[in-house]
Amino acid sequence: xxxxxxxxxxxxxxxxxxxxxxxxxxxxxxxxxxxxxxxxxxxxxxxxxxxxxxxxxxxxxxxxxxxxxxxxxxxxxxxxxxxxxxxxxxxxxxxxxxxxxxxxxxxxxxxxxxxxxxxxxxxxxxxxxxxxxxxxxxxxxxxxxxxxxxxxxxxxxxxxxxxxxxxxxxxxxxxxxxxxxxxxxxxxxxxxxxxxxxxxxxxxxxxxxxxxxxxxxxxxxxxxxxxxxxxxxxxxxxxxxxxxxxxxxxxxxxxxxxxxxxxxxxxxxxxxxxxxxxxxxxxxxxxxxxxxxxxxxxxxxxxxxxxxxxxxxxxxxxxxxxxxxxxxxxxxxxxxxxxxxxxxxxxxxxxxxxxxxxxxxxxxxxxxxxxxxxxxxxxxxxxxxxxxxxxxxxxxxxxxxxxxxxxxxxxxxxxxxxxxxxxxxxxxxxx
Numbered sequence: 001x002x003x004x005x006x007x008x009x010x011x012x013x014x015x016x017x018x019x020x021x022x023x024x025x026x027x028x029x030x031x032x033x034x035x036x037x038x039x040x041x042x043x044x045x046x047x048x049x050x051x052x053x054x055x056x057x058x059x060x061x062x063x064x065x066x067x068x069x070x071x072x073x074x075x076x077x078x079x080x081x082x083x084x085x086x087x088x089x090x091x092x093x094x095x096x097x098x099x100x101x102x103x104x105x106x107x108x109x110x111x112x113x114x115x116x117x118x119x120x121x122x123x124x125x126x127x128x129x130x131x132x133x134x135x136x137x138x139x140x141x142x143x144x145x146x147x148x149x150x151x152x153x154x155x156x157x158x159x160x161x162x163x164x165x166x167x168x169x170x171x172x173x174x175x176x177x178x179x180x181x182x183x184x185x186x187x188x189x190x191x192x193x194x195x196x197x198x199x200x201x202x203x204x205x206x207x208x209x210x211x212x213x214x215x216x217x218x219x220x221x222x223x224x225x226x227x228x229x230x231x232x233x234x235x236x237x238x239x240x241x242x243x244x245x246x247x248x249x250x251x252x253x254x255x256x257x258x259x260x261x262x263x264x265x266x267x268x269x270x271x272x273x274x275x276x277x278x279x280x281x282x283x284x285x286x287x288x289x290x291x292x293x294x295x296x297x298x299x300x301x302x303x304x305x306x307x308x309x310x311x312x313x314x315x316x317x318x319x320x321x322x323x324x325x326x327x328x329x330x331x332x333x334x335x336x337x338x339x340x341x342x343x344x345x346x347x348x349x350x351x352x353x354x355x356x357x358x359x360x361x362x363x364x365x366x367x368x369x370x371x372x373x374x375x376x377x378x379x380x381x382x383x384x385x386x387x388x389x390x391x392x393x394x395x396x397x398x399x400x401x402x403x404x405x406x407x408x409x410x411x412x413x414x415x416x417x418x419x420x421x422x423x424x425x426x427x428x429x430x431x
Contacts, residue, residue, distance in 0.1 A: 004028045008391075008403050013410060015115040015125070017067060018417025022406055023253070024387065029395055034388045036380055036410060038256040043422040049370040054080045054361055055166055061357075061372065062160045065419050067110065070103040070151065071350035072372075073164050074225055075357040080166045082239075083344025083361050084337045091330045092168040095154055098178075098323045099161070100225045100348065101316040102150025105143060105188070106158075107351035108271075108309040108316075111414040113140035113195065116306050119408040120202035136198060139191045143313070146184050150320060153177050168334030178324040185324075188317040193289055196310035200293035205405065207390050208300045211382070212261055213273035214246075216349050222281040222315065223274070225348045230277055231267070239345035242356050248377065256420035259378035266381035269353025270413065271308040272299050286315040302386050302412045309351075309414075339365040350375050352414055376420035379413050386412070 008024035021037040045064055049057060058076045062069035074096060081088060088096065113136070114126040123129060130137040148158040153173055155161025163170050214235070218227035230236050237245060246267075248257035261267040276298050279287075290311050299308060346357040353375030360369040390409050394402055 006399065008399065008406055010403060010407060013407060013417075015118070015411055016415050016417060017065075018415070018419070018421070020410075020415065020417045022387075022410065024391055024406060026391070026395065031388055031391055034384050034391070035253040036383050036387065038254040038380070038417055038420055040255060040417050040421045042255050043418075045422040046370040046372055049359075049367050052367050054084075054359070054365045054367065057359065057367065057370075058164060058166060059160075059162070064372075064374070064422050065416055066159050067107050067416065068103055068350045068352070068355075068419075069160050070100050070155070070164075071348050071355045072357075073161065074100065075346040075348045075355050075372075076359070077164065077166045078226070078346030078348070079344040079357040079359045080346075080361075081335075081337070081344065082346060083342040083359060084166075084340060085342070086167060086335045086337050088168050088335055091172070091327055092334070094323045094327050095169060095172060096225055097221075098320055098327075099151055099154040099164070101320045101323070102147045102154065104147070104224070104316040104351055105150070105313055105320075106145075106147030107414075108313045109140050109143045109147065109192075109195075111351070112199070112306050112309045112313070113137065113143075116411050116414070117199065117202075119404070119411060120199075120204075120303075120306075136195060140195060143188055143191055143195075146181070146188055147316075149184075150181065153181070165334055167337050168332075170333060172329050172333040175324075175327055175329055178327060182321060182324060185317050185321050189314060189321075192310060192314040192317055196289060196293055196307060196314060199306055199310060202306075204301060204303045205390065205408075207302060207386070207393065209302060209386060209389060211272065211276070211300060212265060212267040213276045214261070214267045214269050214354065214378075215273045215277045216347060216354060217278055218281075222278055222283075222319075223349055227347075229347065229354065231261075232276055239347050239356070242345070242347070242373075243358070243371070246373070246378070248373065254380065256377045256380060256417075258380045259373065260381055266385050267378065268382050269375050269378050271305050271312055271351075272302065273353065274349060275299055275308045275311070282311070282315050283318055285318060286311055289314055302409065305412050305414075339363070352376060352416055352419075353378060372422070374416070374419040374422070376413070376415045376417060379415065380420065383410055383413055383415070 156163030
C-alpha cells in the first residue's frame with residue numbers, strides 16, 4: 001500500500017447472520033470503491049416454490065430464515081389470502097400480531113445486546129460484555145427466551161413454527177396459556193427499558209444521513225404485520241403497486257439483487273424507517289422512553305438504530321400484554337379458503353424491514369410465479385451509501401480502527417445475508 005492509497009478489506013463479516021464481506025479502496029483521500037459483498041450462494045426459493053400448492057408456501061418460506069420465520073410465513077399467507085379473497089380478522093389477527101411481537105423481541109434483543117452492543121464498547125463479543133456486566137447479558141438472554149416462548153405457544157415451535165397456515169392457525173391457543181406469560185412480560189417491560197437506557201449512554205459516531213424511509217403504515221396501530229407502504233417523501237401505495245415504485249438490479253459484487261427506489265435511488269427499511277414514518281403511533285410509554293434515550297421525532301444517525309430496536313422491543317412487550325388481555329379463544333382457528341386462480345400480495349415488517357411477497361396461482365392452487373423481496377436486499381445500496389459517508393468522515397483513522405468502524409456500520413442494519421440471497425433467478429443457456 002502506497003502513502004496515497006488504502007484498502008479496507010474484510011473477507012468474512014462477524015456478528016451478522018450469513019456470509020458476507022467488505023471492500024473499500026481509497027486513493028488520494030478519495031473513495032474509489034465501496035462494496036458490501038454478498039457472496040453467500042443464491043438459494044433459489046422463488047424457483048422451487050413454482051408448482052407447489054399454496055398451502056405449502058408459508059412452511060417452505062419459513063426456512064429462508066431461522067431468526068425471522070414469521071416474517072416469511074405471514075407475508076406468504078397474506079399474499080395467498082389476498083389472491084383467494086379471504087380475510088383474517090378478530091382474535092386470529094390478534095394472534096398473528098402477538099406471534100410477530102414475539103419475533104420482534106427475540107430478534108431485536110439478539111442483535112442489539114449480543115451482536116451490536118460490543119461495537120460500542122470496544123469489545124469483540126457478548127462474552128466479554130458478560131464479564132463486565134453479567135446482569136445485562138442475563139436479562140437480554142431472558143428477554144430473547146420470552147420472545148421465543150411467545151412464538152412457541154402461539155406457533156407450536158420457537159423456530160420455524162408449525163401452527164401457522166393460510167387463513168390463520170391449525171389450533172388457537174387457550175387464553176390461560178397466554179396469560180401465563182403476563183408476569184414475565186411485566187418484568188420484560190422494565191428490563192427492556194433498563195437496557196435501552198444503558199445503551200443510550202454509548203458514544204455514538206457522528207453521522208447524519210438524509211434517508212428515504214420506507215415502511216408499512218396502518219391507521220389503527222404501529223405497523224407490524226399489515227398496512228400500506230409509505231415513505232417520508234410522500235409515497236402512499238397499496239401492496240400491489242410495490243413493484244411499480246421499487247426495483248432490483250444485479251451488481252457484479254453481490255449474489256443478492258440490490259433494491260432501489262424510483263430513479264435508482266437507495267432507500268432505508270427497518271427500525272429507523274418505521275420510527276421516522278410512524279412517530280405518532282407507538283404507545284405513550286414507548287415515546288417517553290425514546291425521549292429519555294435522547295431520540296427526537298426523527299432519527300437519521302444509523303448507529304442509533306440500536307436504540308430504536310430497544311424502543312420497539314419495549315413496545316412489543318407492552319403490545320403483547322394488551323393482546324393477551326383482549327384475546328378470547330376463537331371457535332374457529334382459521335378461515336376456510338377456496339381454491340381459485342389469482343394473484344396476491346403480502347408485506348410485513350420483519351425486524352430488519354419490510355418483506356414483500358407476490359404470488360400467482362392457477363385454478364388448482366399451484367404457484368405459477370413467486371416474488372419475494374427481503375429487507376437486507378432492499379437495504380444493500382443504502383448500506384454502501386452509509387459506508388461511503390462514514391469513510392469520508394474517518395479517513396484520519398488508522399486502518400484497524402477504520403475497519404472496525406466499517407464493520408460496525410454494516411451491523412447497524414442487522415443484515416440477514418442468507419435472507420438476501422434466496423431469490424436470484426437461474427438462467428441456463430445451451431447452444
